[in-house]
Amino acid sequence: MATGDNIRRHRKAKGFTQAQLADAVGLTEGAIRHYESGIRAVKPELLEKIAKALGVSEGALKDYGVETSRDLMALLLQLEEGYGLVPSEDGTGLTVDPGAPHAPKLAQSIKTWAEKRAELERGELDGAAYADWKASI
Structure with a gap:
């Protein structure tokens, strides 16, 4: 799931509007809308602020690029060496x-x-x- 989709899902789960999340992290509502829609990419330091405002880990918001079973398999193969x-x-x-x-x-x-x-x-x-x-x- 894309980062913007994850932000939207967690924002809604917490009952926040885009405006409320924007206020919590010092952004405009339009910026949050752009991040959620994928128009703009979220910089790492901003992702940390958004995660904190939503009360979730940064990992819960990140996009790991897994869209297909082939993507998942590639990720699992990467995890074999370091994580066994x-x-x-x-x-x-x-x-x-x-x-x-x-x-x-x-x-x-x-x-x-x-x-x-x-x-x-x-x-x-x-x-x-x-x-x-x-x-x-």
Whole structure:
């Protein structure tokens, strides 16, 4: 999803208008409109301010360029070396090779994700709280 789309989605989830977000980060409403529509690219230092105003991580707003399954596959292959993300033997899932440099942090992050998903499925966490947790990553 494009950065502008992510900004719009999180802005609406927080109940902000474009004008309110603009005020919070010191911009004009037109600037926010241009960022959300993709007319203008968001500079990294501004993305940080927007993320802070929305109460989400910068990563929640970034566009990672994944539009197709081929794009996702290319990204997964890039993650293999440093993070040890590899396909399971049966090809239905992914596993973490503990020998990779960043594998311990990735494994812990995935474990936390699994715990949050389980809370959601058991009804201990509602969809909005789960979405907020994801946006904080």
